[in-house]
Amino acid sequence: MSGPLKGLRVVEMAGIGPGPFCAMVLADLGAEVVRVARPGAVPDPHDVLARSRTVLPLDLRDPASVQQVLDLVAHADALIEGYRPGVMERLGLGPDVCLARQPKLIYGRMTGWGQHGPLSHAAGHDINYIAISGALHAIGRSGAAPVPPLNYVGDFGGGAMLLAVGVLSALFEAGRSGRGQVVDAAMTDGAALMSAMMYGMKAAGQWSNQRGENLLDGGAFFYDTYACADGRFVAVGAIEPQFYALLRERCGIADDPAFNAQRDRAAWPLLKLRLAEVFRTRTRDAWCALLEGCDACFAPVLDWDEAPRHTHNQARQTFCTLDGVVQPAPAPRFARTPAAAPIRSTTATADEVLARWAPAASKAATA
Template identity: 90%
Template sequence: MTGPLAGLKVVEMAGIGPGPFCAMLLSDLGADVVRVARPGTPHDPNDVLARGRSVLQLDLRDPASVQQVLALVERADALIEGYRPGVMERLGLGPDVCLARQPRLVYGRMTGWGQHGPLSHAAGHDINYIAISGALHAIGRSGGAPVPPLNYVGDFGGGAMLLAVGVLSALFETARSGRGQVVDAAMTDGAALMSAMMYGFKAAGQWNNQRGENMLDGGAFFYDTYACADGRFVAVGAIEPQFYALLRERCGIADDPAFDAQMDRDAWPLLKLRLAEVFRTRTRDEWCQLLEGCDACFAPVLDWDEAPLHPHNQARQTFCELEGVLQPAPAPRFARTPAAAPVRSQGATPDAVLARWALPHTAPRAAVATA
């Protein structure tokens, strides 16, 4: 194991989406993550979020399997799970039981609504969690409905990444206190937290509740996307005066006095139409030749196939390939303890996983798959 988290042992209770993403982040950075999954769970190379872990297939309805998980817990630094409140307790794997077996354990719990509150036991998905945080209301065009931002804000940003930060923070504290604790990561909390800057802008009178009419939500003509002559798009974010001046110069509108009113919100709708006309005069690649790499705060809008081929992404090796599947590479980068390239598996037999964690092979029903 290489990476800054080498030596860290984590038990992952298999789930979907944000839970596996958090486990992938930890594994990418060197943690030894053992994923507890249902028997018969197939290996799917297209499941990018499952990379880099050993998968211990256990039927948790079997008391012997529960004891096997608890044996792993005794050697673990952390456990992460994303079930509804009460599910782990009913399985006999709740935090009280696990912390009794391993007092230094960091027990990471991630749900949409959190472990308590009037909605905590209700079903939901990313779109519901970001709806009550205020984040969803702010995303979309003026006069239109809110637009779901894929599941970046709730599941992955407000959920998985918040859980990763919470678990690592708790581990830092455990190193000093010698005591474990429970981390309650709710996507509603995380999505609200990610909106901190906007709440500050609103308090200062610099942001309003009208979607698509603020500086960073597509309301400003100098911070938006534009269609080109070939139907492809470019993204412009020239906020600062020096960057805006360069954009005007390269776009041939430096001498147009109408564009002097950069921060006049009343002028934004008309200037957006004017700038859209400018960008429709060239193809996306022609605009890239003219603007990319300068301080005009410009970039082409690339699709899933184009992004891995961009020279900047290739130079940084932002993407990699595993089992024929192109996928994002581990991030961030570390100068002294770099993460290794993602691998399919870190143990091919039950004995290998158990021996790696200094445990005897005591559960014949356990089977290790590769992920």
Template identity: 90%
Template sequence: MAGPLAGLRVVEMAGIGPGPFCAMVLADLGAEVIRVARPGAALDPNDVLARSRTVLHLDLRDPASVREVLALVEHADVLIEGYRPGVMERLGLGPDVCLARQPRLIYGRMTGWGQHGPLSHAAGHDINYIAISGALHAVGRSGSAPVPPLNYVGDFGGGAMLLAVGVLSALFEATRSGRGQVVDAAMTDGAALMSAMMYGMKAAGQWSNQRGENMLDGGAFFYDTYACADGRFVAVGAIEPQFYALLRERCGIADDPAFDAQMDRDAWPLLKLRLAEVFRTRTRDEWCLLLEGCDACFAPVLDWDEAPLHPHNQARQTFCELDGVLQPAPAPRFTRTPPGAPASSATATADAVLQRWRQPALATA
């Protein structure tokens, strides 16, 4: 495997959502990820989160299969699991057992509520975890109900990404201490952490609990989306004075004194209506010709089919194709150790993996 994590050995206990996404990111960056899945689980090329893995089909109700996982753990650097608290312990694969086998192991635990707390054993999904973190309340239009921001904030941002940061941080610490540890990544904690700037702005009196009436939540007329003459949308984020001035110039409203009051919150609703009228005078592509690429902080709002075709995304090769499925390419970029292209997942046996893992890896040689 190519990439900065080449030589890193990861055991992934197959799950849904954030656990697989974290494992995908590690695999994208060069780690060898062995996915332990239930017997009969099919390899689905449309499951982008499962790419670049070696899959072992093991029945963890069978003690022999548990022993095979523990044999892998002895040679692994990281284990990732996303079950409810206590499940891995009941399987005989809890952190105490695994760390006894491999004292340097980083044991990553991905849950919604965390390993402890009054809600830790309750079922839930992204929408529930971001609800108690304050994040969901802030998303939506003024006067309307909160809008789920897909499952970006809890599952992927506050969950998987934070687990990846935690795992890599623990790996760095292990290079000094020689000891592994457990990483407890809770989506409630992560969603709260991602809201740090908003909590700071609220403390400073720059953010309110009124949804859709703040600068970055669609309340400001200069930071919002607008419909064009063809029914498609554009996104505007001209906050700084020089960028706002350029937006006014390109939109033909530089001489309109009403738009001088950029930071007058009382004027925002009316100016939003006025700016909406301006954007309805041209199609989205016509606005792109006028505004895209300049410092007016402008972009077209693209759908899933359009985004991979945008010239900027094509120039950066932001998307790739694997098994006929168009999908995001690995990120971020590295100058010396670029990741390779994603690969199809394939099945293997524990014996085959162990034969390879008994040899020193780059990370431990």
């Protein structure tokens, strides 16, 4: 592997959702990630989140397997796990034990509710974690129920991404202090943090609790999606006056005085209906030919099959194919230390990994 994290060694305790996503991001950027999985685990090309890893099948009910993990920890920079609080401690792999073996270890913990608090031991999923942060309430149409935004906000944005930031921040600090630490990444915290701008706007009187009636939640007619003549959709986000003026010009409504009331919230519902009528007059491709690439803040709404074929995504190589599976390529881009293309995960034994991580110790053990 190559990339800015080349040389970083990470032990990943296999799980689902945000933990694997965080490990994938680290592996994409060059870290060597060893995934401790259940016995019999084999790499699955359809499990995109598990790419670019060394898979180490171990039965953690066996003390010998636990010892093998600790042997890896002794030569690792970081460990990430996504179990409920207390599980790693019961396995004999809690932070105190691991930090005793490797004092500079960064021990990343990924949970929904966090390591403490009245809900910390309860089961849950993304939808539950973003519900108590305020984020879920804000997503959806006016007068309708909140809409789950897939599992982007809790699992991946507020969870995995924040865990990656936390681990890398702690690694930076450990480089100065020589001491490791625990990173407690809770999806409830992360989802709340991602809502920072909205909390600020609400305090300023610029955002309300009324779902689907605000600037960025579909309330504004100039920041929404619209159906076209062929049933496909386009997205517009012409907030700034100059971009809104260009949208009006290209859509043929520049001379319609009704659309002068861009910032009149009382006029938004009617203008949304009016603009919807405009977009229904052409197919999505016709609108793309008219608006895509100009400053009207326009884009077609693409499905999973269309997105990898879009000319912009192809030019930037935003997607790649591994073992016949189309998937997002590593991001972000680095000028001097670019990340390599994702590779197929392979299985290994603990001894094989230790032969790479601690060759002198491995040779001594087999002598």
